Each structure stands twice: as C-alpha cells, then as structure tokens.
Amino acid sequence: xxxxxxxxxxxxxxxxxxxxxxxxxxxxxxxxxxxxxxxxxxxxxxxxxxxxxxxxxxxxxxxxxxxxxxxxxxxxxxxxxxxxxxxxxxxxxxxxxxxxxxxxxxxxxxxxxx
Amino acid sequence: xxxxxxxxxxxxxxxxxxxxxxxxxxxxxxxxxxxxxxxxxxxxxxxxxxxxxxxxxxxxxxxxxxxxxxxxxxxxxxxxxxxxxxxxxxxxxxxxxxxxxxxxxxxxxxxxxxxxxxxxxxxxxxxxxxxxxxxxxxxx
Numbered sequence: 001x002x003x004x005x006x007x008x009x010x011x012x013x014x015x016x017x018x019x020x021x022x023x024x025x026x027x028x029x030x031x032x033x034x035x036x037x038x039x040x041x042x043x044x045x046x047x048x049x050x051x052x053x054x055x056x057x058x059x060x061x062x063x064x065x066x067x068x069x070x071x072x073x074x075x076x077x078x079x080x081x082x083x084x085x086x087x088x089x090x091x092x093x094x095x096x097x098x099x100x101x102x103x104x105x106x107x108x109x110x111x112x113x114x
Numbered sequence: 115x116x117x118x119x120x121x122x123x124x125x126x127x128x129x130x131x132x133x134x135x136x137x138x139x140x141x142x143x144x145x146x147x148x149x150x151x152x153x154x155x156x157x158x159x160x161x162x163x164x165x166x167x168x169x170x171x172x173x174x175x176x177x178x179x180x181x182x183x184x185x186x187x188x189x190x191x192x193x194x195x196x197x198x199x200x201x202x203x204x205x206x207x208x209x210x211x212x213x214x215x216x217x218x219x220x221x222x223x224x225x226x227x228x229x230x231x232x233x234x235x236x237x238x239x240x241x242x243x244x245x246x247x248x249x250x251x252x253x254x
Contacts, residue, residue: 001129022132023161024125030218053132053150055157056222063209064216084150091151091228092209092221 001025003050004032012111013041018050021058030061037065042074043111047104049080054088066097075099079107120177123168123194131160131178138180139188144250152188152248155229158222159192159201159244167196167242187231190246198242200235201226 002019013036021029036044046062069076078100081089089095101107119134121127132153139149160176168174179191206227207220226233232247 020129020132022125022128022157023165024128026218053154055154055161056225057161057219059221060212060218063213063221064218066213067216084147087147087151088154088225091225097209097213 002028004028006032006036008041011041012043012045012108014045014047016047016050020053021051021061022053022055023057026055026057026061029058030064033061033065037068037072037074040072040074044069044074044076045104045107045111046076046078047080048078048082048085051081051085054085059088059092059094062098063094075111077101077107077110079104117181118177118179120175122172123164123170123174123176123196124172125161125164125170128157128161128164131176132157134178135180135190138182142182142185142188142250151229152190155226155246155248156190156192158226159246162201162222163192163194163196163199163244167194167199185250187247187249190248192244192246193241195241198237200237201244202233202235 002017002021002025005016007014015032078098079102089100099110101110117138119131121130135153135156136149139152156178163176164170174196177193181189183189201223204223206224212220230246231249234245236243236245
C-alpha cells in the first residue's frame with residue numbers, strides 16, 4: 001500500500017511517498033509522477049522519508065521518466081531515503097543516474113542551483 | 115516457526131510474502147539492509163512468476179519455503195505450477211536501453227542476480243522451483 005501526496009510551493013512540486021511501492025502499487029506512483037512531469041513542473045522533489053520499501057516496479061517508474069525529465073529541463077531530486085531503500089537504488093547504479101541527497105535542505109539547495 | 119507460505123497469484127499478496135520472509139529472517143541476527151535485500155529478491159521472483167507464468171490468476175498459487183542451513187546459508191524455494199520460466203535464461207538488459215525505451219520493468223531479475231549467490235531452476239513434472247541461495251558469510 002502506498003500513499004502519494006503532491007504539494008506545490010512556489011515553483012517546487014513535492015511528491016511525498018509513504019508506504020511500500022511494489023508490483024501491485026507502482027501504478028499509483030506512475031500516475032502521480034506522470035501527472036507532474038506532463039504538467040512540466042520545473043522542479044520536483046521526491047520525499048522518500050516515509051518510503052519503507054521499493055521493488056524494481058517502483059524503480060522502473062523513476063527510470064521511465066529520466067529521458068522526459070532531461071528533455072523537458074526538469075530538475076528532480078530525491079531525499080530522505082532510509083539506508084535499506086537507498087541500497088536498492090545503489091545495487092543497480094541508479095545513484096549515478098538520479099540525483100539523490102540526504103536531507104530536504106540539501107535537496108532544496110540542489111534543485112535551486114542555477 | 116512456520117517456514118512456508120502459500121498464497122493465490124495476486125500481486126496484492128506480495129506484501130504477505132514479504133512479511134513472512136521478514137519474520138523468518140528477523141531471527142537470524144542479520145542487519146536490516148541484509149534482510150531487506152533478500153526480501154526484495156524473493157519479492158521480485160514472486161512478482162515475475164505471478165505475472166508472467168500465472169497471469170495473476172487467483173486460481174493459481176505460489177509457495178515460498180525457507181530453509182536455514184546451519185547459519186551458513188539461507189535457501190528460498192519458490193514453487194508454482196505456472197508455465198515455467200527459467201529466470202537464469204533471461205538475458206540481462208542494458209540499463210540505458212531500459213531508460214531510453216521508457217520501459218517500466220526489466221530490472222527485477224537484475225536485482226535478484228546481484229543480491230543472491232546462486233539461482234537454480236528446477237522443472238518437476240507438474241511444478242517448478244526457483245531456488246535462491248544466499249551464503250551468510252558472503253554478506254557485507
């Protein structure tokens with residue numbers, strides 16, 4: 001079960017993911033992230049502080065937007081990953097392809113860089 | 115302790131399988147990251163078998179059995195009666211290809227291969243076993 005809250009403050013859109021993203025629930029992540037990317041929101045923060053579990057289905061959702069995000073000049077930064085969730089990104093080397101930082105403060109400064 | 119679970123092939127049951135694996139591994143004094151990675155590998159195989167070999171049919175079931183061998187290794191047997199999918203023969207896709215094709219799947223078995231030490235596929239007359247082995251000394 002996953003809950004995704006989308007909030008918008010100034011030009012920054014935050015997706016807060018709470019719960020577990022697996023083959024059963026990844027569709028919700030896809031719908032929420034897809035909507036934000038299609039709107040062309042220029043700065044997206046992914047708040048993973050409530051994310052307890054992610055399987056390949058969830059990683060696949062993020063991977064499927066990497067090209068769109070680049071071509072639309074969208075900045076996307078992840079923060080708040082627990083060690084176990086972070087390890088899943090690292091196993092595949094996604095830490096090299098996605099911008100992942102530790103705290104919200106770091107995420108905000110990364111996303112606001114010129 | 116109960117060391118097996120059997121559930122209908124519905125993706126909504128993946129969470130029950132994960133909870134079962136966590137409960138069994140929690141007794142083994144492993145770190146949270148170690149437990150989590152094995153849970154992930156089992157989840158990925160179960161999701162693949164439910165979707166590709168059993169077409170998410172609630173009339174089909176999938177069973178996970180866990181054997182702990184002298185604290186040296188953990189063996190997960192994932193048993194189903196589906197169409198039989200030898201995951202060892204699945205070619206490893208290129209990460210960049212998956213990104214460019216905007217596919218939303220394809221990295222699950224890559225995770226399984228990187229987490230587990232051995233992957234076997236055993237084809238019996240009327241059921242299949244995917245056997246995942248993790249040597250505990252190799253963790254870390």
